Amino acid sequence: MTKIREIISAVESWVPVRQQEQWDNSGWQVAGCDPDDECSGLLTCVDVTPAVVAEAADRGCNLILSHHPLIFKGLKRLTGATQVEKSVMAAMRSGIAVYASHTALDVAPAVGLSHEMGRRLGLRDMKVLAPRESGLLKLVTFVPHDYADSVAEAVHAAGAGCIGRYDRCSYRVAGTGTFRALEGSNPFVGETGSDHAEPETRIEIILPAHRKNAVEAAIRSSHPYEEPAFDFYRLENENPALGLGITGTLPEPTDVTEFVNLVKKAYNAPAVRCSGWSGTVRRVALCTGSGGEFITLARSMGADAYITSDVRYHDFVDHGQSLLIVDTGHFESEACCKEVFSRIISEKFPNFAVYSSRVEKNPVTFM
Structure with missing residues (x-):
């Protein structure tokens, strides 16, 4: 019996909602049922629409996991006047919970959508295109020498x-810790009421900010002292593993026509918009979703081609001769979220069935 909350916890173990962009609204959208209820089925999708909610109900699913948040802005009323209102009302009536993982998934190390599309294109040596400028902490803690390895391991x-x-x-250096245990304490070393000096190892370790609670729990459970001393310092370093987009290299240089066909196949895109650049493609940058803002960054990192969606006309004019710009369409660039969600959940719950929406389709029609 798998609870809804357990399914979402499995997702958040890979894609913590706290790592989303500040403007985003990832996380719980609709509590059509209790998160502690048994999950009768899960439907994944890019966008939550009334048709997707109806599909979930028909399949007996009481949880929808979407990429785009159903609710971006506050709702002032629920009258069914908009698609969002209709979707919320339908989910509530059908007893369906809705959870979204948007930019939290986009920036996720290794499992993010840009990494997924990079793998589908066969890119090698992938690195984050636009690393997050913050989000790193440094832990400093002090441990008796004999326990340094076990605490670091935890x-x-x-x-x-x-x-x-x-x-x-990690970085480690030997030193001396001093303290006096007060009445009512249970010191691991030393005597109550007496000053004590203990040979200790200072350990410094870097960590993503969203792992702070887990790391603190690990210290408290593994450290021999009843009151372990530790500090977290916020860093201004870029986090090279966390951010939007990726860069990578094709196995072999590829001409434009062959490369565009490769992109169309990987993205399942019936048509793409391209700039008029001509040359051979080897170094590739991409960003799923709307990534036009990173065109100049992609070029500065030596990309021959940049793949994204929602590219403005003037971006093609200003940069289209400097590198090959390929606009795949927004839906096509993020439809892979359903496979990513399924993979994350199946790793934790291998016998749990995850359904991908069959009724949703690109809202943009090519004629």
């Missing part, structure tokens, strides 16, 4: 210590 297991392509990273 902290690493909680998600700390990753720097680029290295993990289990």
Whole structure:
């Protein structure tokens, strides 16, 4: 028996809602049922519409997991006058919960949508295109020498210590910790009421901010002291693993026509908009969703081609001769979210059936 809350916890273990962009509204959208209810079925989609809600009800699903938030702005009324209002009302009437993972999924290390499309294109040596400028903390803690390894091990297991392509990273230096245990304490070393000096190891480890609670819990559970000393410092470093878009390299140089056909196949796009650039494509940058703002960044990083959607006319005019711009369409660039959601959930619950919406389609029609 798998609860709705357990399904969402599995998603958030990979895609914490706290890592979304400030303007976004990822997370719970509609509580059509209790999150502690058994999940009777899960339907994934890009957008929640009345048709998608009806499909979930027909399939017996009481949870919808979408990429785009159903609610972006506050609702002042529920009269059924808009598609959003109709969808919310239908979900409530049908007892269906709705959860969205939008930019939280876009920026997620390894499992984000841009990484998924990069893999489908066969890109190698992928790196984040626009790393998050904040979101890193440094942990400093002090541990008796004999326990330094076990505490560091627990902290690493909680998600700390990753720097680029290295993990289990830490800095350690020996020192002396001093304290006096007061009445009512239970000191691991030393005597109550007496000053004590203990040889200790200072451990410094970097971590994503969204792992802070898990790392703190790991320290408290593994540290021998009843009151472990630790500090979290906020860093201004870029987080190279967290951010929007990716860059990568094709296995072989590819001409424009062959590359565009590769993109259309990977994105399942019937047609794409392209700039008039001519040349050979090897270095590729991409950003799923609306990523026109990163065109100049892609070029500055040596990209021959940049794939995104919702590109403005003047971006084609200003930059289209500097690199190949490929606009796949917004829906096509993010439809892979359904497979990503399914993979995340199936890893935790291998026998749980995840359905992908069959009724939703690109709202933009090509004629």
